[in-house]
Amino acid sequence: MLEVSRCRAAYGGLTVFDEISFRLDYGRTAAVVGPSGCGKSTLLALLAGIKSPRAGQVVLDGADVIRGDRRVGLILQHYGLFPWMTVSQNVALGLRLRGMPPAQRRTIVYRELQRLEIEEYAGRYPGELSGGQQQRVAIARTFAVGPQLLLMDEPFSALDALTRERIQDALVRRLAGGRVVTIFVTHSIEEAVFLGTSVMVFEPGAPARIRILENEHRLEPSFRMSALYGERCRSVRSILEASHAP
Amino acid sequence: MLRRAFAFLQGLALLVVGWELLSLFVHDGVVPGPLPVALVFGRLLATVLWKHAAATLARTLVALVIAFVLAVPAGVALARVRVLDMIFTPLNYLLYPVPKIALLPMILLLFGIGDFARVVLLVIVLYFQMLVSVRDGARSIPEEYIVSISSLGAGRLGVLRYVIWPSLLPNLMTALRLGSATALAVLFFSETFFTKWGLGYFIMDAWMKVSYSEMYAGIVAMGGVGFLVFLGFELIEKRFCRWQQVAKAAEEHASVFTARGR
Numbered sequence: 001m002l003e004v005s006r007c008r009a010a011y012g013g014l015t016v017f018d019e020i021s022f023r024l025d026y027g028r029t030a031a032v033v034g035p036s037g038c039g040k041s042t043l044l045a046l047l048a049g050i051k052s053p054r055a056g057q058v059v060l061d062g063a064d065v066i067r068g069d070r071r072v073g074l075i076l077q078h079y080g081l082f083p084w085m086t087v088s089q090n091v092a093l094g095l096r097l098r099g100m101p102p103a104q105r106r107t108i109v110y111r112e113l114q115r116l117e118i119e120e121y122a123g124r125y126p127g128e129l130s131g132g133q134q135q136r137v138a139i140a141r142t143f144a145v146g147p148q149l150l151l152m153d154e155p156f157s158a159l160d161a162l163t164r165e166r167i168q169d170a171l172v173r174r175l176a177g178g179r180v181v182t183i184f185v186t187h188s189i190e191e192a193v194f195l196g197t198s199v200m201v202f203e204p205g206a207p208a209r210i211r212i213l214e215n216e217h218r219l220e221p222s223f224r225m226s227a228l229y230g231e232r233c234r235s236v237r238s239i240l241e242a243s244h245a246p
Numbered sequence: 247m248l249r250r251a252f253a254f255l256q257g258l259a260l261l262v263v264g265w266e267l268l269s270l271f272v273h274d275g276v277v278p279g280p281l282p283v284a285l286v287f288g289r290l291l292a293t294v295l296w297k298h299a300a301a302t303l304a305r306t307l308v309a310l311v312i313a314f315v316l317a318v319p320a321g322v323a324l325a326r327v328r329v330l331d332m333i334f335t336p337l338n339y340l341l342y343p344v345p346k347i348a349l350l351p352m353i354l355l356l357f358g359i360g361d362f363a364r365v366v367l368l369v370i371v372l373y374f375q376m377l378v379s380v381r382d383g384a385r386s387i388p389e390e391y392i393v394s395i396s397s398l399g400a401g402r403l404g405v406l407r408y409v410i411w412p413s414l415l416p417n418l419m420t421a422l423r424l425g426s427a428t429a430l431a432v433l434f435f436s437e438t439f440f441t442k443w444g445l446g447y448f449i450m451d452a453w454m455k456v457s458y459s460e461m462y463a464g465i466v467a468m469g470g471v472g473f474l475v476f477l478g479f480e481l482i483e484k485r486f487c488r489w490q491q492v493a494k495a496a497e498e499h500a501s502v503f504t505a506r507g508r
Contacts, residue, residue, distance in 0.1 A: 048397060070399040080394030084412040084489040093408065094398035127493030145398060 001025050002047075002149055002181045007056035008207075009042045016042045018207040020056070024198070026148075029175065029182040029219065030212075031192030033240065034202025040185040041153060047183060048074050048151050060149055060181075070098070073147030077154040079138040081126040087137050088113070088122040094145035112140040116170055132163035136170060143174060150175075152184035156191060168195060169221040176219060189240070193232045194224055201236065203243040211239065278459045287463040294448075299467045301443040305361065306429055306475060309368030310422065317373050318418070321380025322410055331381075338377060346371045347432050350439075359440035364433065371432050372425045379421035383414045416490050419483040426475045434468065445471065 001023060008018040016039040024030055032040045045051040047058055049067040058065045065072060074080075081090050088109050095105045113119040116136040126134050135155065142150060156164040168191065175182060186192050192199050199213045215232055217223050262280045269279040287295070324331045324338075350367055357363040391409045400408065437446025445468045452460035484491075 050393065050396075068396050068399060068401070072397060074393065074397035076390055076394060078390060080390050082391065082394075082409065082412070083493055084415075084487075085408075093395070097399045097404050097408075125489045125492045127489065127496040141398070 001061065002183075003057070003059045004047070005057050005059070007046060007058065008054045009039065009046055009051065010054045011042075015054075015207040017202075017210070018055075020210055022198075022200070022210075022212055024181045024183070026179045026181055027177075028197045029184070029195055030198040030200055031196030031215075032183065032185045032200045032202065032210075033187070033189065033192045033236065034208070034210075034243075035204055035240075036187075038202040038204045039208045040202055044151050044153050044183070044185055047149065048072055065149070070145070071148040073142035073145060073150045075135075075138050075142050075150070075152040075155050077157055079126070079134045081134055081137055081141075083126050086123055086125055087118065087129070090126065090137055091141045091144050094141060098145070108144050109140075112144045115143075115174055116140045130163075131159050132167055135159060135167050139167075139171060139174065148180055150180050150182040152182070154185055154187065157187065164191075165224070171195070172219045172221060189233050189236050193229060193236060195219070199232075199236055201239050201243065213239070275458055278462060282459050283462040283466065286459040287466055290460065290463055291467070295463060295467050298443060298445050298448040298464070299471055301441075302430075302433060302437065302445045302468070303471050303474065305364055305368065305433055305444070306426060306471070309365050309372055309429060310426060310475075312365070313369045313372035313376055313425070314422070316369070317376035318380055318414070321377045322384050322406070322414075324377075324381045325384030326410075335381070338374065342374045342378060346374075347435055350436060354439070361441070364436045364441075367436055368429045368433055371429050372422075375425040375428065376418065376421045379417050380414055383417035384410055387413050412486075416483065416487045419479050419487065423476055423479045426479070427472060430468070430472050430475075 003023050005021045007020045009016045020043070022030075032043060034040055042051065046053055047065065049058070049065045049069045049072060060069075060071055082093070085093065088106075091109045091112055092105045095108060100108075110119060110122075113122055116139060118133060118136045118140065121129060121133060121137070126137065129137065135158075138155075156167060159167065172195065182195075184195065186195075193215060196215050197217065197219070199215050201211045201213065203209045203211060213236065217228065217232075223229050265277075265280045269277045324335060346367065349370065353363050353367050353370075357366050387410060391413070392405060395405055395409050433444070434446040434449070437444035438450045441447055445464050449461055449464035449468065452458070452464055
């Protein structure tokens with residue numbers, strides 16, 4: 001379980017947010033939405049251990065999350081793949097850093113590539129792949145190390161609409177039944193409602209506040225077609241619009 | 247591969263034709279034609295020329311290795327440790343533009359008149375070129391890569407091995423190629439003093455003896471040494487930086503695609 005308690009983040013004298021607390025169980029996915037510059041990425045940096053909170057704690061299974069914490073997986077907006085490594089080398093890197101023997105590494109890499117339907121690109125370099133394929137590689141690389149906390153910073157924003165949906169579906173399938181807490185930042189209300197079992201709305205201010213909406217649903221591609229999905233999108237939109245009101 | 251070999255032969259043919267024409271117009275035997283030079287080159291190569299070429303090549307390679315070993319860690323340290331950068335980079339900027347050949351008398355006084363002094367001079371020439379290139383290369387590594395590998399559990403050594411080193415290689419190869427050309431020029435000059443081995447000595451000696459065919463054979467050998475070093479770096483780059491060619495080809499493909507779409 002991830003427990004964030006009374007966290008405060010600041011840059012110099014400027015407090016970005018304060019007194020932020022929430023809990024997320026394994027299997028839950030939280031989408032973080034809000035206007036630009038309100039502190040969404042700062043929250044992600046805090047959860048990843050890249051930035052230390054000025055006050056409060058980020059605890060995963062009873063232990064503080066620290067910088068370079070191997071329980072945390074991070075997927076960046078521009079994928080963060082290393083262009084000098086092939087797809088399989090990229091996916092294997094986290095395992096290699098953990099000292100896993102090559103034979104075992106190869107098995108896990110192949111399994112992850114297969115799950116994301118990109119095994120045919122194993123020998124290619126990222127520069128030879130489309131944005132969608134690169135994002136799949138980034139997801140495979142993160143899942144290969146079996147993170148308990150998966151963080152994603154606008155993971156689908158650089159993709160076209162159809163590719164975005166396909167990758168979201170692939171992610172949903174990959175997350176199904178896994179023992180992982182997922183938190184991702186997005187600008188898209190539809191994405192937040194589709195992927196998030198909770199939606200955290202950042203309300204601008206100094207410091208910013210967050211409002212958590214429960215969005216209980218089964219993580220599966222068909223949810224996108226349901227009436228409930230449309231209804232939830234409208235309610236998140238109205239909250240965001242109200243928080244933006246002059 | 248075939249296309250490259252053809253382009254190389256084309257360049258060589260152009261050089262030979264130009265040389266032949268020049269030899270026809272310049273009298274007094276100052277520019278002998280390529281054929282007599284080739285004959286002298288062939289005759290001398292097996293006897294003395296290879297020893298001079300080997301001396302020049304060995305000095306260049308030793309200097310390249312030493313400069314590489316010194317400049318790469320220093321450049322990375324300047325790029326990643328702010329305090330070191332603040333202290334040493336202004337000093338490097340002051341020293342970098344100084345023509346290193348001007349240091350030859352001082353180096354000969356400090357290190358004697360042997361090969362050691364010549365190698366020190368070459369190391370100084372190469373060191374600054376590589377240092378600037380490594381520092382700039384290491385500073386321009388996107389932070390995203392560092393965050394990405396740290397999130398996979400890498401420590402400082404992991405960052406160095408899997409991110410900084412491979413991303414520096416293309417820059418480093420360019421610096422080595424450019425640096426080796428400058429180093430050969432400096433070496434040529436330094437081989438004209440206090441030594442009887444090296445192509446610099448051979449060429450100047452032939453010039454003094456008014457043996458122009460031998461002098462040109464020496465120049466051809468000097469070109470050959472430069473070409474070998476250049477080719478060596480190109481092969482290393484091809485072997486270890488294949489990803490860059492792939493990325494370039496993908497970019498070109500994308501730009502053609504965009505242009506067609508307009």
